[in-house]
Each structure stands twice: as structure tokens, then as C-alpha cells.
Amino acid sequence: QVQLVESGGGLVQAGGSLSVSCASSGHTFRSLAMGWFRQAPGKEREFVAAISWSGTSTDYADSVKGRFTISRDNAKNAVYLQMNSLKPDDTAVYYCAATMTRFYGGSNSINYDYWGQGTQVTVSS
Secondary structure, X not given: OOEEEEEOOEEEEOOOOEEEEEEEEOOOHHHOEEEEEEEOOOOOOEEEEEEOOOOOOEEEOOOOXXXXXXXXXXXXXXXXXXXOOOOHHHOEEEXXXXXXXXXXXXXXXXXXXXXXXXXXXEEEO
């Protein structure tokens, strides 16, 4: 069973930066494809970024492309999301997701089997 725990959320002013992390346990991390999703109040959960087992393949939602960077450290069993030039529209609960059945999970949430509890990111204007 894979356990995912997010951390690093908080309050930041528009234009600022924040990094969120996701620690994994319960399975060999290097065989997990990882993703970040977010859900704002009153909205559906949406894709943010994804990274393959090896870290060689990444993808981003158009809304965050050029501002956010997903990365992973297989030695530390962790995946990260560096968020720069934050906007109030980035305010949401950010969720880490994992799949062990695919090399790369992509943008579809149904591809992911395991989810963290989420971490709140609030961007003030």
C-alpha cells in the first residue's frame, strides 16, 4: 500500500513562490509515476503536473506552464512542485497522486491509484 503525505503549503502573496513536497512510503518509489492535482473551492479537481518513473517525462497544465516545475528525488522518496509567479487563481488544495501500473500517469486523474490528503496553498492579491 502506498502512502503519500504532502507538506509545504501555506499563504503567499501574488507574485511569490512556494514549494510543496510529497513523501511516499510503502512501495518502491522509483517505480511510481507521480502527479500533482489541485482543487479550488466550488471547482472540480484539476491536473497540475506529472512526472514519469525516471523523471525524464513531465507535463504541465497550460495554466501553470512556465511557472511551476515538478521534480522527484528517488533517493528521498519524494516528489516536489516548485511554484513561482503565483496568482490568486492558484489558490487550492494541492494533492499528490501516484500510480504503480504506468510509467507515466499523465493528466487524467483516473490513471492514479493513490492520493495524499492534500495541502492548502493560498495566494493573496
